[in-house]
Amino acid sequence: MDTPWPTRCLACGMPGTPTLGSIRRGQGGCYPCGRRQANESMRHDPEAAAAVMREAGLEPLEPYPGTAFPWKSRCTRCSATVSPRLQSLTGQSRRPGCKPCADRAHGVAQRHDEDLAVAEMREHGFEPQEPYRGVKHPWRCLCHGCGTITSPTFGSILAGQSGCRRCADLRAAAARREDPERAAASMRESGLDPLEPYTTSMTPWRCRCTTCGRTSTPTLAKIRSGRGCKYCAHHGFNRAAPARVYVVTHHQLHAVKIGVAGAHQRNDRITQHARYGWTLFYEHHVPTGDDALAVEQAILRRLRAAGHGVFLTAAQLPNGWTETFDGQRVSAAELRDAIRDERPAAALSAEPLTLF
Structure with missing residues (x-):
C-alpha cells in the first residue's frame, strides 16, 4: 500500500509513482496536475x-505575481523585507x-542551555572565562589540567576531543618518556652518577663523574650519542686542564674578538683564526678551562647588556662569530683590561702574556 507504483496520468499523460495509500487518502496522485490546480486556484x-502569506507571518507589499515569482513582503515578526515565492x-x-x-530559529535550536554547557565544560576540566556563544564558537576557558588558557569549541568537547593542546602534548610526551631507571642505568654505564x-x-x-669526581650537567641524549664527562674528554676544549683567555683583532673587518683555548694545545683556536686574517693581541693563562669560560662569559654578558651586539656573521667567521665586537666601539685594549679585571682569584698568581 505504501510502495511507489509506476503509473501514467490519464489527464496529462505524465508518468508518476503514487502509492495506493495516498490515492485512498484523497491525494491527487499526479504531481504536475496538482501543481497546476494549485496555481490556477491561487492565480485567480x-x-x-494573500491569506496564505499572512498565515506564514508575511504581509504582502505588492500585488500578487503568481505562485512561482518572488512576492515582496514584510515579516510581521522581525519587520524584515523579504521576497519568498508562494x-x-x-x-x-x-x-x-x-x-x-x-x-535565528536555527541558531537557537543549535544552542545548548548555557548552564548545561558550562557544567559540561567543567566536567571535562575547563572553567569558562566568557559567556557561551554556541557549539561552533571558540570558547575561552581555563584548563584545570595545565593551568593555561585555551579556546576549544563546545562541539569539539562533545565530540570527545582533548580541548587543550598543551595537555595533549604533555600526554604524548609522557607516553614517549624514557623509563627513569633505564635512563639512570645509561648514565652509570658512561661513568656518570646522577645526583637528581x-x-x-x-x-x-x-651528575658526578666516577673517574674524576667532578660535577657536570650533560643530557641523556648527548651521553647516548657517545659523549661523556666533559672534564675527562680527550678531544676538544678540556675544561679541567690549564687554559687561556685571548683577544684577537681583524684589521680589514674592524672587529675584535674574545675567546678561550687550551694552554698547551697544538693547532688551537688562535691558529685557526689566523687563517682568516686574525691577529693575536693579548692572552691570559688561567689554571682550568672552567676559569677561562667564567671570565669569557662574564665579559660577554656585561658588554651585551651595555648594548654591544654580535658584530660579524657565521659567513665571516664560521667558528666563534658570536664573541665578536665592533672594533670602533669596543677596543682590543678594553677587552684586555676586562680580562684582567674578571680573572678568577685562582689565576692571580699566573703571569699574563701581553703582546701589545
Whole structure:
C-alpha cells in the first residue's frame, strides 16, 4: 500500500509513482496536475494567496505575481523585507517565508542551555572565562589540567576531543618518556652518577663523574650519542686542564674578538683564526678551562647588556662569530683590561702574556 507504483496520468499523460495509500487518502496522485490546480486556484484568487502569506507571518507589499515569482513582503515578526515565492510556502517542500527569522530559529535550536554547557565544560576540566556563544564558537576557558588558557569549541568537547593542546602534548610526551631507571642505568654505564631525578632526554642532568669526581650537567641524549664527562674528554676544549683567555683583532673587518683555548694545545683556536686574517693581541693563562669560560662569559654578558651586539656573521667567521665586537666601539685594549679585571682569584698568581 505504501510502495511507489509506476503509473501514467490519464489527464496529462505524465508518468508518476503514487502509492495506493495516498490515492485512498484523497491525494491527487499526479504531481504536475496538482501543481497546476494549485496555481490556477491561487492565480485567480489573490485574496486566497494573500491569506496564505499572512498565515506564514508575511504581509504582502505588492500585488500578487503568481505562485512561482518572488512576492515582496514584510515579516510581521522581525519587520524584515523579504521576497519568498508562494509555492515555497505550500506543498510538501514547504519552506519558511522569512530567512532572517529562520536563521535565528536555527541558531537557537543549535544552542545548548548555557548552564548545561558550562557544567559540561567543567566536567571535562575547563572553567569558562566568557559567556557561551554556541557549539561552533571558540570558547575561552581555563584548563584545570595545565593551568593555561585555551579556546576549544563546545562541539569539539562533545565530540570527545582533548580541548587543550598543551595537555595533549604533555600526554604524548609522557607516553614517549624514557623509563627513569633505564635512563639512570645509561648514565652509570658512561661513568656518570646522577645526583637528581631524571626529567627528559634533552634536559641537563646534574651528575658526578666516577673517574674524576667532578660535577657536570650533560643530557641523556648527548651521553647516548657517545659523549661523556666533559672534564675527562680527550678531544676538544678540556675544561679541567690549564687554559687561556685571548683577544684577537681583524684589521680589514674592524672587529675584535674574545675567546678561550687550551694552554698547551697544538693547532688551537688562535691558529685557526689566523687563517682568516686574525691577529693575536693579548692572552691570559688561567689554571682550568672552567676559569677561562667564567671570565669569557662574564665579559660577554656585561658588554651585551651595555648594548654591544654580535658584530660579524657565521659567513665571516664560521667558528666563534658570536664573541665578536665592533672594533670602533669596543677596543682590543678594553677587552684586555676586562680580562684582567674578571680573572678568577685562582689565576692571580699566573703571569699574563701581553703582546701589545
